[in-house]
Amino acid sequence: MNHEYSLGAVQVSLTPQERFEEYLRSKKMRFTQERRALVDHVFSQHEHFDANTLLEEVAEKFDRKSRPSRATVYRTLNELVEAGLLRKFNVGSRDVYEHDYGYPQHDHLHCKKCEKLIEFQSDALVELRDRVAQDYGFRVTGHRLIITGVCNECRTAKRRERRRHDLL
Amino acid sequence: MNHEYSLGAVQVSLTPQERFEEYLRSKKMRFTQERRALVDHVFSQHEHFDANTLLEEVAEKFDRKSRPSRATVYRTLNELVEAGLLRKFNVGSRDVYEHDYGYPQHDHLHCKKCEKLIEFQSDALVELRDRVAQDYGFRVTGHRLIITGVCNECRTAKRRERRRHDLL
DNA sequence: ATAGTTGCAAATTCTTTGCAAGCCA
DNA sequence: TGGCTTGCAAAGAATTTGCAACTAT
Numbered sequence: 001m002n003h004e005y006s007l008g009a010v011q012v013s014l015t016p017q018e019r020f021e022e023y024l025r026s027k028k029m030r031f032t033q034e035r036r037a038l039v040d041h042v043f044s045q046h047e048h049f050d051a052n053t054l055l056e057e058v059a060e061k062f063d064r065k066s067r068p069s070r071a072t073v074y075r076t077l078n079e080l081v082e083a084g085l086l087r088k089f090n091v092g093s094r095d096v097y098e099h100d101y102g103y104p105q106h107d108h109l110h111c112k113k114c115e116k117l118i119e120f121q122s123d124a125l126v127e128l129r130d131r132v133a134q135d136y137g138f139r140v141t142g143h144r145l146i147i148t149g150v151c152n153e154c155r156t157a158k159r160r161e162r163r164r165h166d167l168l
Numbered sequence: 169m170n171h172e173y174s175l176g177a178v179q180v181s182l183t184p185q186e187r188f189e190e191y192l193r194s195k196k197m198r199f200t201q202e203r204r205a206l207v208d209h210v211f212s213q214h215e216h217f218d219a220n221t222l223l224e225e226v227a228e229k230f231d232r233k234s235r236p237s238r239a240t241v242y243r244t245l246n247e248l249v250e251a252g253l254l255r256k257f258n259v260g261s262r263d264v265y266e267h268d269y270g271y272p273q274h275d276h277l278h279c280k281k282c283e284k285l286i287e288f289q290s291d292a293l294v295e296l297r298d299r300v301a302q303d304y305g306f307r308v309t310g311h312r313l314i315i316t317g318v319c320n321e322c323r324t325a326k327r328r329e330r331r332r333h334d335l336l
Numbered sequence: 337a338t339a340g341t342t343g344c345a346a347a348t349t350c351t352t353t354g355c356a357a358g359c360c361a
Numbered sequence: 362t363g364g365c366t367t368g369c370a371a372a373g374a375a376t377t378t379g380c381a382a383c384t385a386t
């Protein structure tokens with residue numbers, strides 16, 4: 001896991017691979033080559049991704065013989081979520097996955113121009129969430145906040161463009 | 169609109185029907201019987217709903233002759249979102265719709281036991297959101313927060329059940 | 337050996353679309 | 362009347378599943 005983690009990491013005692021193996025064992029499932037290849041690949045980069053992106057990456061990375069099939073990719077993604085290694089959420093019309101195991105709780109800013117997801121952390125938000133929940137006698141297990149809008153780069157790009165237009 | 173609105177209403181000058189008519193006119197589209205029937209129905213109750221629920225309600229409320237088709241229901245839902253009358257969001261695996269026009273900004277608690285959605289309003293959240301966005305030079309257009317967990321009723325139901333079990 | 341897995345293709349689920357007939361401005 | 366809409370059925374997109382052939386343990 002020598003990749004850029006904008007929010008730092010959470011101390012965990014097992015690697016994702018080990019953690020997945022443990023999870024599989026506890027469900028009497030097997031740690032097959034396909035599953036190993038997929039956890040390895042998924043945790044070799046930190047970007048958010050969707051099923052289709054992963055399918056394409058897998059198609060490129062592995063040759064026809066050793067490549068996990070579409071069905072296996074979908075089945076494994078479900079297990080990784082179930083195992084708590086990945087989180088799945090919905091942005092716009094896409095279902096995207098991100099690392100959960102070994103990565104701190106956070107939320108997202110979603111730019112609707114470039115589709116980029118920016119992560120941020122806010123303790124105040126968690127406090128607010130717990131306060132609201134308490135008011136409603138609600139037992140919290142989690143939350144998801146997505147702030148939508150336009151990111152800094154897209155704003156300045158737009159501004160530059162407007163300026164150029166005005167000059168003509 | 170004489171239905172229970174837990175968060176009160178926002179002052180608007182047009183009824184949803186009128187607002188939709190205006191929107192349609194601005195796009196050179198027509199206010200047909202089907203569209204009228206659908207806005208009327210959708211704004212006659214305040215519950216969150218999904219496309220399928222609406223389809224079933226429509227099937228029950230109208231007879232075969234005057235009932236908008238599946239295609240028209242989907243097409244109209246998209247227009248209602250586009251027009252700003254409805255908002256669509258994703259909870260778990262469902263896409264649900266809720267009133268937007270004439271209804272204040274709010275967020276949700278989602279009970280994963282009974283699937284209920286509880287609305288709440290928090291100015292502090294909006295402030296927090298804007299502060300975070302500012303830190304990132306992000307221009308906010310909106311947000312969506314869903315707090316997941318177990319609602320009060322389901323918690324007490326569970327507790328009652330546990331107690332009964334302990335007594336046996 | 338044998339219970340769990342895989343790949344394939346077919347099946348699902350949900351939503352959109354092409355087109356001929358119908359309806360609104 | 363002319364153009365926008367509708368309903369129908371077919372097409373799509375995304376994901377799941379049944380099953381016979383494999384493969385971990």
